[in-house]
Amino acid sequence: MNRAKWIWLASLGLIYAGLWIWYGGNGDPISEDEGLEMLAEVERLHGVRLEDTPEGSMTRNLRDMLPNDDGKEFYAVNLETRAEGPEALEAEAKYAAIVMPLLLERGGHPVFLSERAGLMLGKYGENVDRVAVVRYRSLRDLIDMIADEKMVEGNAFKTASLAHTEVFITRPTITFVQVRLMVGMFLALLAIAGLAVIGRIQRRRGDVPAT
Template sequence: MNRAKWIWLVCLGLVYASFWVWYGGNGDPISEEEGLEMLAKVEQVHSIKLEDTPEGSMSRNLRDMLPNDDGKEFYAVNLETRADGPAALEAEAKYGAIVFPLLLERGGHPVFVSERVGLMLGKYGEGVDRVAVVRYRSLRDLIDMIADERMVEGNAFKNASLAHTEVFITRPTITFVQVRLMVGMFLGLFAFLGLVVIGRIQRGRGDATAT
């Protein structure tokens, strides 16, 4: 293999290594002191006080998560009941335009979004219109995103688009969603195509020199 092909492969290897580090998911746990400082920033940005929020509020639940954080990635399962009307749909689109970039900046992204089409067992699902599963790189990233000033407007749009939502945190025991593997396979295919192109260019130059 000649120098040009080695350079190509090394560059793609560095790209994948950089992605692996950035995507994370196995960082240092957040300390309770750091977490409380970040939650204090959330209170300041959103003009709320923890003691004024009801039981089950995000602020209270996040505070309760701090002592048990392990620094690893997790998945938030959102059970959503939509509000009615075109204004709610417009608010939903505006919320997505705000929150998706905030997620991606911190290695987060939607994993699964699905509309309910029926019931198989039980009655609770009658009040659920949509299920969304979102990957977060860490608890630290989640709180940092909530503390972003852009989320003030984002939350207003979210509240306008939903009549009710329940969110709980999970870690999968079985999953076929392998983002690192998919990116690695894509870069592997890209590497192969690049080697083919480089080979053809070099052969073309060789033929031109020979003539």
């Protein structure tokens, strides 16, 4: 294999290595002291004190998660009741425009988004309009995102777009969301296609003998 092909494969290998490091999902646990410092910054930024928040608030729940953090990825399941009216739809679009870049910067991304189509069992689902599942790289990344100044405006839009929301954290037992595997397969196909194209170009130029 000639130099051009080696460069092509090495470039794709570096891209995949960079993705693997950036996507993470198995980092160091956040210490309780570090987490409390980050939550203090959240309080300062959003103008709310932990002691003044009601039971079930995000800051209280995040504080309770700190001692048990393992540094690994997790999925947030959002059960949302949407607010009505065009203003709510506009606020929803503005919230998405703010939060999506913040998520991607930290290796997070939506996994699943679906509107309720009906009920199969129970009654609680009558109050749920939409289910959204979001992957977070770590608890540290989640708190860091909330502590971003852009989330002040983002939270205002989220509040305007939803009448109510419940969010709980899960860790997958079985999952078919294999981002690194899918990207690896895509890059493998791209590598094969690229080698074929390089070979064809070189044969046309007479750089290598035709086989």
